Amino acid sequence: RKSELNPESNVQFGEGGAGTFSDGKLWSQISDSRHLTRKVLSEFVKAGAPEEILYIAKPHIGTFRLVGVVEKMRAEIEALGGEVRFEQRVTDVLIEGEQMRGVTLHSGEHIAANHVVIALGHSARDTFAVLHKRGVYMEAKPFSIGFRIEHPQSLIDAARFGPNAGNAILGAADYKLVHHAKGGIANGRSVYSFCMCPGGTVVAATSEPGRVVTNGMSQYSRNERNANAGIVVGISPQDYRQDGLLQGPVNPLDGMAFQRFWESRAYELGGGTYEAPGQLVGDFLADRASTTLGAVEPSYKPGVHLTNLGERGRSSLPDYAITAIREALPAFERQINGFSAFDAVLTGVETRTSSPLRITRGRDFQSLNVKGLYPAGEGAGYAGGIMSAGVDGIEVAEALARALLSAA
Ligand SMILES: Cc1cc2nc3c(=O)[nH]c(=O)nc-3n(C[C@H](O)[C@H](O)[C@H](O)COP(=O)(O)OP(=O)(O)OC[C@H]3O[C@@H](n4cnc5c(N)ncnc54)[C@H](O)[C@@H]3O)c2cc1C
Incomplete structure (x- = not known):
């Protein structure tokens, strides 16, 4: 409205990502034999979306309601022991050999981690460039x-x-x-x-x-x-x-x-x-x-x-x-x-209809050439909307849990 752009907080970036500002049409054409879209819709209802989204053909909740829904989802993540850090953009990744070792934030802080889920959205061009520079396999799509x-x-x-x-x-x-x-x-x-x-x-x-x-x-x-x-x-x-x-x-x-x-x-x-x-x-x-x-x-x-x-x-x-x-x-x-x-x-x-690249993963949902890196959602090239990004998130979380359990 004021003809000013904040590159850190806009329609693409910030709490909830593009999802927060999206139109909130909650349907998808993905094949869903495990009914994971139902799980995603149920989470939306738990976070304050109208119950009708569980049964109408083309559920839609609109942009204003999404903002409150995203805030409630954050509260749930925190109640379950998660931590949400604002204004902490990842500026680099540490990869040793073919193993993920952690991320660096733009504050300079380094977080060590052998397992990293990276769900960037389709517009995180700076981070795509960093991953490419560090040798993470990706392809144009x-x-x-x-x-x-x-x-x-x-x-x-x-x-x-x-x-x-x-x-x-x-x-x-x-x-x-x-x-x-x-x-x-x-x-x-x-x-x-x-x-x-x-x-x-x-x-x-x-x-x-x-x-x-x-x-x-x-x-x-x-x-x-x-x-x-x-x-x-x-x-x-x-x-x-x-x-x-x-x-x-x-x-x-x-x-x-x-x-x-x-x-x-x-x-x-x-x-x-x-x-x-x-x-x-x-x-x-x-x-x-x-x-x-x-x-x-x-x-x-x-x-x-x-x-x-x-x-x-x-x-x-x-x-x-x-x-x-x-x-x-x-x-x-x-x-x-x-x-x-x-x-x-x-x-x-x-021009931002979907990701221009895919951070290709194997059957274990990890990057093809970096173990412990889990590319997820639209930016990774594995989703094209809110529902498919949600379902992909569930599948990535399951794969990560399997990997952690088998290592335990
Ligand atoms: C205006 C608009 C309307 C839309 N309408 C619909 C619709 O009606 N229905 C539908 O299904 N889809 C819609 N979409 C698309 C939908 O929003 C996306 O498909 C969905 O949000 C993708 O989810 P995601 O989690 O993969 O990525 P995003 O929601 O884009 O989230 C990515 C997150 O990563 C963060 N991030 C990026 N880089 C970094 C970094 N280096 N460090 C830390 N964090 C980082 C971003 O800040 C953001 O919070 C719309 C999109 C827009 C922009």
Whole structure:
């Protein structure tokens, strides 16, 4: 709101991580033969989430409630003997031979440990770099990039619920869209809606100065005027170096460098004030800069700077992504009337859809080449949301307990 970024405490970092500021949609498509998602949901209820999340099809608790839930989870961890240290970033790891020996905090304190779970989230770029420097095996992985799109929630409700739109029992409608691009340089790429937030807001999700990243969230009530969703294009490690974007030898941190490049470009296109670059869908499809907003007022704070997101030579995303999204929007219109309406608003860039790398583990959940290091959750490349990160956490904790017991 004040156009200031705190790199230590933001949407990505701080108590509860990205989870605290997330939209709080608590469903997942992971295969879950052991019903661990049920365990995760039960823990949420114990920490104050509404009981309905245990039985409704698409549980959602919203951002404000998550803050209190996370605080209660911390209290439970402390009651069980755990310790939570704030503002104690890990700045280095000590590895002897192939064995984890401990971590160093940015205060300089060293904590000795033969077993370390590292659950960094997808934006801990400094720590990824340290782990890489210390020789921890990791590999680049695919993720997706794109924009946020905003429509009036009433438009989505009308398309989804017809004459019943606005009925309080139905609440705010959501959508899930996919398009497989056919033409030109975008050939074969999938474009899909990501983290759709009915009645929500687009949020500033950067964690680094001089960069702009979008994401979405909503309150439990989902009663803000706009619906928003990421409209993103799948990319793979082969794409990171296209068009000479990155120099030097290929390395597992390439996806991170790729994200940084486009997030810095978004900052420039937004006018260098943390406003997000934005454009009306009609202008984006016609490849001309937007100069005035229409009926849709974008929700991103501190604001939106109108521009041409797809201008050749100064584009906000690689050309193949722009082409794919230009092809997908009219296709989505065929599923949701008004989706590519002239004055729907695009803001960018959406680059933190999942981790750009995987800290690869073996069957024992430990790093492939460092014993005692347990990479976990989204940053390790083994989860893509709150539920899957929670389930992964349980499995890592079980693996760690097994290792400790067998050593005892
Ligand atoms: C705006 C937004 C909306 C979202 N909406 C949803 C949604 O509706 N549903 C859903 O399922 N997912 C959603 N997500 C994604 C979800 O939040 C993440 O998938 C999930 O939080 C990943 O959990 P995690 O524990 O792996 O990592 P995180 O929650 O990112 O936690 C990582 C933690 O590690 C800490 N950390 C990082 N580096 C260090 C270090 N060097 N030393 C010490 N600590 C460190 C961070 O401060 C943070 O606390 C959303 C994300 C955002 C940003």
